[in-house]
Amino acid sequence: MTNSAKIKVYQEVLDQIRLFIEENQLSEGDRLPSERELSEQLNAGRSSVREALRAIELLGLIETRHGEGTFLKTYRPYHTVELLATFVLRQPTTKEELLDVRQMIEHECVSRVHTTLTKSDIQNLKSQILELEIPYIHTHVFNYLFQHVGNELLTKIWHLINNFSQTTFSSHLNQDFYLEFIEALSEHNIKQASGQIKKIYEKY
Amino acid sequence: MTNSAKIKVYQEVLDQIRLFIEENQLSEGDRLPSERELSEQLNAGRSSVREALRAIELLGLIETRHGEGTFLKTYRPYHTVELLATFVLRQPTTKEELLDVRQMIEHECVSRVHTTLTKSDIQNLKSQILELEIPYIHTHVFNYLFQHVGNELLTKIWHLINNFSQTTFSSHLNQDFYLEFIEALSEHNIKQASGQIKKIYEKY
DNA sequence: TACATAGTAGTGGTCTGACCACTGATTTCA
DNA sequence: TGAAATCAGTGGTCAGACCACTACTATGTA
Numbered sequence: 001m002t003n004s005a006k007i008k009v010y011q012e013v014l015d016q017i018r019l020f021i022e023e024n025q026l027s028e029g030d031r032l033p034s035e036r037e038l039s040e041q042l043n044a045g046r047s048s049v050r051e052a053l054r055a056i057e058l059l060g061l062i063e064t065r066h067g068e069g070t071f072l073k074t075y076r077p078y079h080t081v082e083l084l085a086t087f088v089l090r091q092p093t094t095k096e097e098l099l100d101v102r103q104m105i106e107h108e109c110v111s112r113v114h115t116t117l118t119k120s121d122i123q124n125l126k127s128q129i130l131e132l133e134i135p136y137i138h139t140h141v142f143n144y145l146f147q148h149v150g151n152e153l154l155t156k157i158w159h160l161i162n163n164f165s166q167t168t169f170s171s172h173l174n175q176d177f178y179l180e181f182i183e184a185l186s187e188h189n190i191k192q193a194s195g196q197i198k199k200i201y202e203k204y
Numbered sequence: 205m206t207n208s209a210k211i212k213v214y215q216e217v218l219d220q221i222r223l224f225i226e227e228n229q230l231s232e233g234d235r236l237p238s239e240r241e242l243s244e245q246l247n248a249g250r251s252s253v254r255e256a257l258r259a260i261e262l263l264g265l266i267e268t269r270h271g272e273g274t275f276l277k278t279y280r281p282y283h284t285v286e287l288l289a290t291f292v293l294r295q296p297t298t299k300e301e302l303l304d305v306r307q308m309i310e311h312e313c314v315s316r317v318h319t320t321l322t323k324s325d326i327q328n329l330k331s332q333i334l335e336l337e338i339p340y341i342h343t344h345v346f347n348y349l350f351q352h353v354g355n356e357l358l359t360k361i362w363h364l365i366n367n368f369s370q371t372t373f374s375s376h377l378n379q380d381f382y383l384e385f386i387e388a389l390s391e392h393n394i395k396q397a398s399g400q401i402k403k404i405y406e407k408y
Numbered sequence: 409t410a411c412a413t414a415g416t417a418g419t420g421g422t423c424t425g426a427c428c429a430c431t432g433a434t435t436t437c438a
Numbered sequence: 439t440g441a442a443a444t445c446a447g448t449g450g451t452c453a454g455a456c457c458a459c460t461a462c463t464a465t466g467t468a
Contacts, residue, residue, distance in 0.1 A: 054255040055262035067459035249423040271430035
């Protein structure tokens with residue numbers, strides 16, 4: 001009866017912290033209340049507060065400085081991704097979903113961006129590609145393209161998903177391939193560009 | 205000098221747990237040692253062990269059952285994505301961007317789902333629509349459709365965005381409109397169905 | 409006055425021990 | 439035989455105690 005209704009304290013603390021961040025419009029670099037303060041304000045033990053904070057920290061959302069306090073951080077999935085990698089690898093379904101959505105978003109990106117790219121953009125990107133090593137090209141290219149999409153939300157989602165999928169999947173296609181892809185874009189040849197994207201994912 | 209070399213106990217515990225999982229070839233459903241055992245074996249306080257476990261739990265990698273123990277769980281990326289999203293996406297996201305992405309995802313949903321819907325699905329949905337009040341139709345319809353999409357990650361993202369946008373935007377279109385929309389779907393008329401979606405967003 | 413130094417308050421980091429609530433198995437007893 | 443009570447093990451939570459570190463303040467000396 002009282003079954004699933006149990007919410008753990010640390011979960012609640014989590015929500016409260018998130019709420020606090022929103023209400024006070026905190027952004028990166030800002031300081032959170034101390035553990036003891038939170039503990040008192042939220043009427044929870046300090047250890048529970050710490051459990052919540054550690055969890056958020058592991059996600060890479062906050063940074064903790066001994067003797068100073070806890071600070072909001074720009075999201076950078078270092079440890080997270082690494083940590084997840086071992087687990088994710090074992091589960092083909094999730095990997096497929098990840099790549100599926102990523103492909104969809106990248107496709108959308110292409111169809112949105114092809115009209116806004118200037119000649120010099122194309123030129124820039126091409127020269128950058130030549131200087132990159134193969135595993136980094138894909139992310140870089142789309143990173144670049146998304147800057148011209150004009151929808152930050154979409155961009156953020158892509159970043160999120162891209163970060164997650166990176167460990168288990170990286171494009172093996174070389175510079176030439178991406179140069180062709182860009183070329184198709186610059187000629188407003190969406191069909192071909194889309195086809196190229198598909199190729200990227202074909203073997204997976 | 206001793207600067208960045210500081211590794212927190214909970215981080216170490218984290219690694220040890222991961223190691224334990226790998227060495228013992230644990231897979232989903234298997235049980236981890238109890239908190240007290242881990243505490244003793246790893247020579248760490250129970251609270252530190254808990255910090256690690258909570259963090260892993262939040263990532264969605266383990267499941268904890270009161271009175272029973274801690275168990276490995278199937279990892280689902282949308283857990284993490286959802287969690288991160290609430291932090292990452294909360295920032296200045298304009299209404300336009302929100303709706304833009306939502307429309308895109310719904311469009312994708314439609315083009316994926318139109319082949320998998322059965323006659324009885326259609327019938328079900330139609331009768332449900334008739335019983336709903338206008339503000340709830342949209343969410344309900346897509347909620348239903350997404351159950352047939354077969355990509356939980358995409359579904360989760362839609363849910364998230366839908367929740368975010370619901371406060372600022374709700375479809376004013378009536379039952380008839382959505383019935384037509386479903387009808388188009390059942391006839392595999394994606395063009396029309398897509399057109400309908402556009403209509404929903406037209407005035408915004 | 410200027411500047412190094414010592415002290416101090418506040419913070420995160422960690423551990424211990426104590427309860428509670430829950431689960432599953434065991435024992436007890438009608 | 440079967441239901442009920444008991445018990446051991448587990449997670450959930452808290453309070454309190456130290457430690458290590460940081461930033462600031464007060465102190466004292468040159």
